[in-house]
Amino acid sequence: MDGERRTVFITGASRGIGHATATYFVRRGWRAITCSREPVPPQCPRNERHAHITIDLADTERLPEAVARLEALLDGQPLHALVNNAGYSPKHPDGSRIGCLDGEMTLWERVFRINFFAPVYFSRACAPLLAKSRGAIVNITSIAGHRVHPFAGSAYSTSKAALTALTRELAADLAHLGIRVNAVCPGEINTAILSPGTEALVERIPLRRLGSPEEVASVIFYLCGEEASYITGAEIPVNGGQDVY
Numbered sequence: 001m002d003g004e005r006r007t008v009f010i011t012g013a014s015r016g017i018g019h020a021t022a023t024y025f026v027r028r029g030w031r032a033i034t035c036s037r038e039p040v041p042p043q044c045p046r047n048e049r050h051a052h053i054t055i056d057l058a059d060t061e062r063l064p065e066a067v068a069r070l071e072a073l074l075d076g077q078p079l080h081a082l083v084n085n086a087g088y089s090p091k092h093p094d095g096s097r098i099g100c101l102d103g104e105m106t107l108w109e110r111v112f113r114i115n116f117f118a119p120v121y122f123s124r125a126c127a128p129l130l131a132k133s134r135g136a137i138v139n140i141t142s143i144a145g146h147r148v149h150p151f152a153g154s155a156y157s158t159s160k161a162a163l164t165a166l167t168r169e170l171a172a173d174l175a176h177l178g179i180r181v182n183a184v185c186p187g188e189i190n191t192a193i194l195s196p197g198t199e200a201l202v203e204r205i206p207l208r209r210l211g212s213p214e215e216v217a218s219v220i221f222y223l224c225g226e227e228a229s230y231i232t233g234a235e236i237p238v239n240g241g242q243d244v245y
């Protein structure tokens with residue numbers, strides 16, 4: 001792929017990890033096509049290397065529209081990577097977690113539409129494009145998909161566990177197309193998604209601090225590149241060492 005401009009499609013890039021990831025790729029010469037409900041923030045790179053699609057990923061019926069916009073923006077050029085990053089983690093008004101017995105079913109459905117069904121849809125829709133470039137998919141899962149978390153709710157955590165399983169299934173099913181599929185599994189990263197009180201968790205993190213969005217972006221970038229050419233079906237924790245206990 002040397003010499004060719006590479007393009008990444010990143011969901012949920014209006015802030016946080018997605019915004020940091022778009023910036024990370026663009027600074028390294030990639031073109032980024034992003035999507036979220038809000039436009040990209042002013043500090044996001046705004047030039048010919050960054051295009052944005054405005055869409056609510058919970059609106060499942062509009063997902064084909066987003067893919068049509070993506071294809072129009074690509075204009076026949078290859079797509080090299082898909083990053084399923086957008087995520088929704090609802091809490092009670094006081095910031096506490098919404099457990100299995102809480103929340104309307106419509107809330108559970110909204111969480112699964114954004115965190116799970118959008119990645120299913122985009123992975124399926126982008127597979128033919130990624131096959132042409134022997135590209136990569138990276139899903140952003142969560143530590144909450146692997147253990148009960150003090151703030152992350154049950155709908156969120158189960159949707160992320162499903163995304164971990166989807167990563168494995170996609171890796172198996174897309175390998176013959178030359179597409180690698182991996183996940184990055186953040187712990188506590190300093191973004192708007194965190195609940196008030198997260199600071200109290202820091203003393204349980206071996207590195208004794210929250211992670212930065214850029215520390216997640218660099219791992220996503222690695223998994224999309226040639227350096228990771230023999231890695232598929234993996235889930236890389238970015239959590240300051242929380243798995244050691």
Ligand SMILES: NC(=O)c1ccc[n+]([C@@H]2O[C@H](COP(=O)([O-])OP(=O)(O)OC[C@H]3O[C@@H](n4cnc5c(N)ncnc54)[C@H](OP(=O)(O)O)[C@@H]3O)[C@@H](O)[C@H]2O)c1
Pocket residue numbers: 011012013014015016017018035036037038039055056057058084085086087088089114140141142143144185186187188189190191192193194
């Ligand atoms: N921060 C952490 O500690 C942490 C830990 C584990 C996993 N994660 C995962 O990392 C990913 C990024 O999270 P973050 O921390 O960067 O959170 P964030 O700052 O809240 O950003 C979430 C992004 O998702 C987009 N999004 C949410 N709902 C959407 C919808 N209905 N349609 C389209 N886009 C939507 C948001 O854009 P709009 O609001 O503009 O639509 C925003 O760009 C998520 O999948 C999250 O679950 C984060």
